[in-house]
Amino acid sequence: MQNYKLTIAYDGTDYHGWQMQANARTIQGELTRVLTLLDHRKVTLHGAGRTDAGVHAEAQVASVFLEREFAPDQLRDAINGNLNRDLRVTGVELADEGFNARFSAKKKTYRYAICTAPVVRPCDFRYVYHYRGALDVAAMRCAAALLVGEHDFSAFTIAALEIEDRVRRLTRLDVETDGQGIRITAAADGFLRYMVRTIAGTLIDVGRGRRSAEMVGAALASRRREDAGATAPAHGLTLVRVDY
Amino acid sequence: MQNYKLTIAYDGTDYHGWQMQANARTIQGELTRVLTLLDHRKVTLHGAGRTDAGVHAEAQVASVFLEREFAPDQLRDAINGNLNRDLRVTGVELADEGFNARFSAKKKTYRYAICTAPVVRPCDFRYVYHYRGALDVAAMRCAAALLVGEHDFSAFTIAALEIEDRVRRLTRLDVETDGQGIRITAAADGFLRYMVRTIAGTLIDVGRGRRSAEMVGAALASRRREDAGATAPAHGLTLVRVDY
Numbered sequence: 001m002q003n004y005k006l007t008i009a010y011d012g013t014d015y016h017g018w019q020m021q022a023n024a025r026t027i028q029g030e031l032t033r034v035l036t037l038l039d040h041r042k043v044t045l046h047g048a049g050r051t052d053a054g055v056h057a058e059a060q061v062a063s064v065f066l067e068r069e070f071a072p073d074q075l076r077d078a079i080n081g082n083l084n085r086d087l088r089v090t091g092v093e094l095a096d097e098g099f100n101a102r103f104s105a106k107k108k109t110y111r112y113a114i115c116t117a118p119v120v121r122p123c124d125f126r127y128v129y130h131y132r133g134a135l136d137v138a139a140m141r142c143a144a145a146l147l148v149g150e151h152d153f154s155a156f157t158i159a160a161l162e163i164e165d166r167v168r169r170l171t172r173l174d175v176e177t178d179g180q181g182i183r184i185t186a187a188a189d190g191f192l193r194y195m196v197r198t199i200a201g202t203l204i205d206v207g208r209g210r211r212s213a214e215m216v217g218a219a220l221a222s223r224r225r226e227d228a229g230a231t232a233p234a235h236g237l238t239l240v241r242v243d244y
Numbered sequence: 245m246q247n248y249k250l251t252i253a254y255d256g257t258d259y260h261g262w263q264m265q266a267n268a269r270t271i272q273g274e275l276t277r278v279l280t281l282l283d284h285r286k287v288t289l290h291g292a293g294r295t296d297a298g299v300h301a302e303a304q305v306a307s308v309f310l311e312r313e314f315a316p317d318q319l320r321d322a323i324n325g326n327l328n329r330d331l332r333v334t335g336v337e338l339a340d341e342g343f344n345a346r347f348s349a350k351k352k353t354y355r356y357a358i359c360t361a362p363v364v365r366p367c368d369f370r371y372v373y374h375y376r377g378a379l380d381v382a383a384m385r386c387a388a389a390l391l392v393g394e395h396d397f398s399a400f401t402i403a404a405l406e407i408e409d410r411v412r413r414l415t416r417l418d419v420e421t422d423g424q425g426i427r428i429t430a431a432a433d434g435f436l437r438y439m440v441r442t443i444a445g446t447l448i449d450v451g452r453g454r455r456s457a458e459m460v461g462a463a464l465a466s467r468r469r470e471d472a473g474a475t476a477p478a479h480g481l482t483l484v485r486v487d488y
Contacts (some may be wrong), residue, residue, distance in 0.1 A: 011366040056487075085369040118317070122255040122300075123371065125329040222403065 001065045003099055005073065007091040008060040013126050013235065014086060017053040018060075027051070027087060034082040035193030038065045038075075048101045048242040049108055054193070055218075056232030059090070059105065061242040063101035077227075105170065107243040110186040112200040113236050115192060116181035125181065129200075129236030133184060135207030137175055141204045143213040144173040144184075147199060147220060154223035156194035156199055166192055166223075174204065182207075185240070193233050245309045245484070248319065249339040251263040255330040257479065262304075271331060275306065281321075282324075283310045287446055292345045292486040293352055296438070298478030300371060303334070305486040308343035314480075322441075330393040336428040338445050351415065351487040353431040356444040356480050360380065361426035365403040373480030379426060379451030381419055387450040387457040388428075391443060391464060398467035400443055401436035410467075419447065426451075429484070438475050446473035 007035040008027070026046055046141035048061040059213050063149045068079070079089045096129060102207075115128040115133055147156075150169040157166065172187035184203060202219070204213035210228060219227035252271070260268035263277060272289055278456055279287045292305040314322070316336040323333045334464070342348075359372040394413040401410065416431035427448060430440050449455035457475060463471035 007308045009366050058365075076363070082365065083362065088363050088366055090363050090365070119324065119332050119334050120329065121251050121334070122330045122332055123304075123367075127367065170468070 001067055001097075002069060003095040003097050004072075004091050005093045005095040005099060005101065006062045006064065006076075006079075008057060008095075009090050010057050010060070010063060011126060012051060012054050014084075015053065015112050017055065018047050018050045025220065026061070027057075027116045028062075029097060030083060030087060031079070031089075031206065034079050035064055035066070037077055037082065038070075039068050041067060041090055046101045046103075048105045049110075049191075049212075049235075050238045051239055052234055055190055056235075057235045057239040059241045060239050061105070061244075062100045063095055063099055065097075065146040068157040071141065096144070102241070104244050105186055105190075105242050108173070108191060109185065109190060109242075110191070110196045111238045111240050112184040112186070112232060113180045113238070114184070114200075114201050114204065124132045126235060127179065127238065129233050131181075131204060133208070134202065136209060137177055137207065137215060139183075139209070140182075140203045140207045141173045143203055143211075143216040144175050144199075146213060150174050151191055151220055152223055153195055153220070155225055155228040156195050156202070156221040157225070159225040161193060163165045165190065168192060168195070173199070197237055198228055198230075200236065201232040204232060205229040245311055245341075246313060247307060247309050247317075247339040247341050247343055248314075249343060250306045250308065250320075250323075250333050250336045251322060251335040251337075252301060252306060253332050253334050254301050254304070255370060256295060256298050256300045256442045257481070259297065259330075259393065260329060261299065262291050262294045270305070271301075272306075274327060274331060275323070275333075278323050279308055279310070280387060281314050281326065282314075282322055285311060288346045290347075290413075292349045293354075293435075293483045295481075295483055299481045299483065301481075301483040303485045303486075304483050305345045305349070307343055309337055309341075320488070345486070348485050348488050351431055351433060352435060353416070353429065353483055353484045353486075354435070354440045355482045355484050356428040356440055356476060357482070358426045358428070358444075358448065358480060365424070371482065372425065373477050375425075375448060377452070378466075379448065381421055381426065381451065382444055383457060384419045384426075384447045384451045387447055387460040388419050388438075388443075390457060390461040392417050395464055397439055397464070397465055399469055399472040400439050401469070402438055402448070403433065403469040405437060407436065408475040412436060412439070417443070441481055442472055442474075444480065445476040448476060449473040 113128040264273040357372040
């Protein structure tokens, strides 16, 4: 048995998220189908970030043990030959047997893209949330700075989250402008469900002047979901990289 | 009556080209449908470049006379509200009555994108032609240099072209590399049908070592279609800008 590390890019528009489901097309489901075909046996694929429906990835990471031996590039091409072009394995590496894409991950980086221009370019609409109007970037940065660090992020995830430990170490939360609007880049040792999108929705409220930076700090302290902003739409979110 | 200049971007994947057709979805057809709706009368839309099926545009230009008065941004938003997101009016300007997007055009610029990497990114596959393998960029540049200038481009269009005057002034034909492959940028006072794609296909042959720069010069001189290379696929081509 050989352990393989796969790097994966996808346009999440037409997928019901990462996680395998019985009656829906998912990233894990598609990859598992192809790997099972190639290895002539049912395989188990571990993913670093279980992205939600509609969320994209530039460099998701997964690991899988296979019985058959493949040269890395040969495996990459064999998988891609069986996938739609909106889902690609961009790289394959041989991994130590102790490597698990999910549990070995040290840091994940996500980007949330907001187009503030009047018109979203045809090449962009799948990947950006369209918010028409001015956002106060300086105010958003002030609020973002309050969230960086090790905190209990209960207010920024679903209220009924089954996980007890909601402390995460947010190492980066940058708000940058580009030609089309604003990019929010978030890096952490791990993220709670909807965490990046709820942070993005809350920062958009701040940018609109509907919420102060102090209110963001207060939400963090109260740990109450209702004190944070709305969860921003999935299609603006992209998993950018995973570090090990 | 007021003449309007529209700047238009589209992902041509799901359109049968620019030109209106009875039973097919086209860019001109969609825009004419919406403008007719807004102006309460049948309008005639003139386009700068009649792009073929599958070809994209970042800044196509069209002109139209309307009876109703619109503020430019209001017209832009009203049109976009009635289109799919893969087709956008990015700008509207008031134009003099003598302006015609097609006949007033002084220069058009197209880009042909070739991905030479083993894997095409999911965000790119609609817009690039995938040629796996190394291309000799220096050789392509030599051949491209022979095509720049005022020439009869009969060898680089369809053999049965109905237009008699096949002389065009190609002012730019750049071959550049980027992170994913090669971009060919072509600018001219006008292009014959399939001209950019046939130039691209011919330069790819040169890059592969299957055709010499001299053979490209000979094709130009012979004016015989069979002396040039194959027409490269439509989806790698984008109309980048139109100058007036």
